[in-house]
Amino acid sequence: MRNVGTVVRGIRTPIIKENDDLASIVIDSLMAAKESEGFEFKDKDIVAITEAVVGISEGNYVTVDDVAADLMAKFPSKKIGVTNPILSRNRFSIILKGIARGMDKITLLTSFPADEVGNGIMDENLLDESEFNLASVISEDEYTENFGSWKHPFTGINMIDFYRELIESEDCEVEFVFSNDVKTILDYTNDVLACDIHTREKTVKLLKDLGANAYGLYQIMAEAINGSGCNPDYGLLGSNKATEEKLKLFPRTGQDLVEDVQKRLVEMTGKQIEVMVYGDGAFKDPVGKIWELADPVVSPAHTGGLIGYPNEIKLKYVSDNKFADLKGDELKEAIKNEIREKDADLTGQMITEGTTPRVLTDLIGSLCDLTSGSGDKGTPVIFIQGYFDNLAND
Incomplete structure (x- = not known):
């Protein structure tokens, strides 16, 4: 049984300058990280590239x-x-x-x-x-x-x-x-x-x-x-x-970039990997009271598999209500079956109460922005695995 869900990695790259081949830099950096960290690519992995280096490379x-x-x-x-x-x-x-x-x-x-x-x-x-x-x-x-x-x-x-x-x-x-x-x-x-x-x-x-x-x-x-x-x-x-x-300026060639990177990664890995460009995350600092989203959108470009909203049930709600009399492995198996049999569209159902009703690219972009930060981490590429997994995926 798997014991780890979503894994997020900041990928270090060379310092990116105007007219650099950004698609090749992203892919080469991912392959170098794969070798050093020992991970394997999987379907529905996500590669995210900060808008800053997209704008720099295109000289906008x-x-x-x-x-x-x-x-x-x-x-x-x-x-x-x-x-x-x-x-x-x-x-x-x-x-x-x-x-x-x-x-x-x-x-x-x-x-x-x-x-x-x-x-x-x-x-x-x-x-x-x-x-x-x-x-x-x-x-x-x-x-x-x-x-x-x-x-x-x-x-x-x-x-x-x-x-x-x-x-x-x-x-x-x-x-x-x-x-x-x-x-x-x-x-x-x-x-x-x-x-x-x-x-x-x-x-x-x-x-x-x-x-x-x-x-x-x-x-x-x-x-x-x-x-x-x-x-x-x-x-x-x-x-x-x-x-x-x-x-x-905010990048203008991002869609061409994400489609190029996706095509090349699919050819190299045989896996359907999604790619996006992200800017500011859509979250608010409760102490400084700053709403981070100063960009017009979180993600100005992304591949088709990132369009949509989460379709998740609230585990706590199911556990406390429908399966209140179950415990341990029996409870876990019941919840797994509930996930496997959930409707393709749960909109409006109580079983989703408490989940985050936001578009996928806003959620993923916020995760990426928090990972890469805005300072000196040197990881303008974020690699995410298991984001679309759930408890029923063994």
């Missing part, structure tokens, strides 16, 4: 000047509202530099007490004690007077001060407004760049329906400018700081 970069040029073409007034950007040096500071370089004035509206993914900008206890509430519109002066001394406990930085200094360093004027209603920006300007991630299309439609000249961040650098990189699906969403003047 844009410069601050590229961003500025695209913004100037879309906002000839050179005075715009920027709504609900992520408060992040890695994710948004270089984008903001490009916006400021192309514009004369920015009215920057941010939600409070935190941004979309939980990055805080004020002491929530002070907010509770103040005259303001979540429906208030707080001016820049009111923010400075009441909350401006606050610094994030992890970074030691007040992101409003950081963004102000960055914008002004590009000879651009800035005014901050704090509101949880994006329509507030229309009291200041009719030209709006909406920077929210997960409600992006809804926000742009809302602003356009109210007569605004509105674009989403996903529509900036959706096409190449003077030979630059681009992302037709996500624009600047999912980008990361590469240098002080350059951004690495």
Whole structure:
């Protein structure tokens, strides 16, 4: 009888640079790991590749000047509202530099007490004690007077001060407004760049329906400018700081990559191995209160076997209810039979209560992101075995 279920391995690779043959690097690294660790490939194994090295290998970069040029073409007034950007040096500071370089004035509206993914900008206890509430519109002066001394406990930085200094360093004027209603920006300007991630299309439609000249961040650098990189699906969403003047975009060739890697692995191993590209995991830190998903999706590319949802019964529910009178081996065998005979689609049945109702790629991508981390582990490829197994698989 098997005594191990899912096994996850971080696979070390060479340092990946622009124009590298990423598919060959992934496969060679897997084969080297197989030899050193002694595992064998099986059907339904999963190979996952972090989006960072996909974007690097494909050379999908844009410069601050590229961003500025695209913004100037879309906002000839050179005075715009920027709504609900992520408060992040890695994710948004270089984008903001490009916006400021192309514009004369920015009215920057941010939600409070935190941004979309939980990055805080004020002491929530002070907010509770103040005259303001979540429906208030707080001016820049009111923010400075009441909350401006606050610094994030992890970074030691007040992101409003950081963004102000960055914008002004590009000879651009800035005014901050704090509101949880994006329509507030229309009291200041009719030209709006909406920077929210997960409600992006809804926000742009809302602003356009109210007569605004509105674009989403996903529509900036959706096409190449003077030979630059681009992302037709996500624009600047999912980008990361590469240098002080350059951004690495979310990958655009991921689907070709995963299908190539899968085809070559099937030919080499004779096993049906699934492949995906993953970015941020879809989980929230209960201490830092950060929702990790700053990318537009967890997995921008994956092979067909990873489409769908888990179809699992809750062992605890079955044990406590249907088989409450059984114990030991008899209980285990009864549950195994329950698993073998479960419906192909358990949606809506009580037997699934307590299982995680999320798409497979979100679950697997979160597992991969937690395994590879964002630091110095050096494992941009994750190899997963037994993910689709259950207790009935001996």
